[in-house]
Amino acid sequence: MNRSLSGLLPGRSSQPGKRVLPGFALSLGISLFFISVVLILPVTGLIAHTAGMGWDQYWAVITDERVVASYKVTLWTAALASVINALVGLLLAWVLVRYEFPGKRIMDALVDLPFALPTAVAGITLAALFAQDGWYGQYFDLLGIKVSFTPLGIIVAMSFTSLPFVVRTVQPVLEDQAPEDEEAAVSLGASDWTVFRRILFPAIWPALLTGIGLSFCRSLGEFGAIIFIAGNMPYVSEITSLMIFVRLQEFDHAAASAIASVVLMASLLLLLAINLWQARYLRRLHGR
């Protein structure tokens, strides 16, 4: 920090109450106003709505058989999709960081496609690809595997929409990995697998886990890409987001908000866990 100009200033900028830069009150006011109106007010609206329901009714709605089936489908498909994304993401991140080959820049750019492509577009595209006579579906059909209208279709849609998370969290950590340990290990005769297991994996797993967590969180909430391919059969391939939607179309706002409150709590807890986890491992990373 010896380059810092703040030492030359009358008050150190890091001390609260002696802020050097202008705009604190204005930016605080705008940010708080926006966050209150856009984020916090609607969330409290949901809490108030469900609080008015009474515990018995609330419990009956959120433990309804069909709703519980939707939790199960959503959870296990999201978990499997995250595992697939961990493997694919690790492969792509590794290849993009470690090797030079023609088309690398294009591959790097394309990884972001699932974030940029609207989910409805992803949905109809995957549905067409995996339809029985589709480009992919016909081969799966030969093998006797049905992807469309089954939970497998849900996994495909979830893996597609959350593909970039693991790549983008692992990539920077792999880039920062100093070569010395690895070179020493290789020159002492360690196999690639040993180097990966003993040196690389311990360095990247916190980032990998963050990526998997983000991917899981996104998959739990995914809606647009899934409904086109899943077939949405109750008890079999109906996800919780759709369950909320179905209750809304039945004009049962109370039930919809009860289920939504479960989803909201789950995703906020997951978000908090990922944030705490990230803060912890960032501290460890910089504290060494």
Add this chain to the structure above:
Amino acid sequence: MQQRRTMRAGDQPLVKWTLIGLAIITTLLMLVIPLVLIFDMAFSAGAGNYWDNLTNQYTRHAIGLTLLVAALTVPINLVFGVFLAWLVTRFEFPGRKALITLIDIPFAVSPVVAGLLYLLLYGSNGWIGSWLMDNEVQLMFAWPGIVMVTVFVTCPFVARELIPLMQQQGREEEEAGVVLGATGWQLFRRITLPNIQWALLYGVVLTNARAVGEFGAVSVVSGNIRGETNTLSLHIELLYQDYNVVGSFAAASLLAGIALITIVVKSFVEWRQARQRAPLAELSDGR
């Protein structure tokens, strides 16, 4: 390019090319072929049919509404994102970290839940909605509701692009500006903006991509009234359910085009930022 010739893990040609091959096959299967399919399907009934699909009355209306939503959402979130990033990177205050976490909520919340939150509050049974109803203002099942939920789901993008960058750049340059007597606007215009312009551009492009493509949240609050509250994403669903698959892919090709522009802009921004950083890295190496 001076490269060390010492071996690292995975440097043997066999391992290296196997992994590259696998990555290329994965990219083709998961990303390239789906993209090709969109345009293949859109043009499968000929270019004339494609043009008719895009220029019919309902599609034109959906395009118009989608542009309107983006035109309102992007500036709102641009202003908010810049102020929030300025706040959390230029000042220390209690609750700063909590604020950074709060802004991630829209990323974690399912879009259907996001739509529902707004429907409950501003719909005809809601606290605010019933009052608005008495005053004959309808937000839900109308375009203002679509804009409101889109602002919700896209509000983190600009801030999330700016915060890490502004954190890393530090506040020394702006502080020097203050010493030299610059006003707040001059600081932003002359120092901050040139430093963050590319990240800001990418944030705007991402916000725009999500705003034109949002589906789950919008479908809860729109009411899907053809020719009135149908955005492009909703229009795609409607056509698809009408078994007009070619028409729905024609509409989808427009959104896919915007997605492609988005990733091109991202690559360009990263390339600019790498170039901006490169001379600095050389300097610090030479110390």
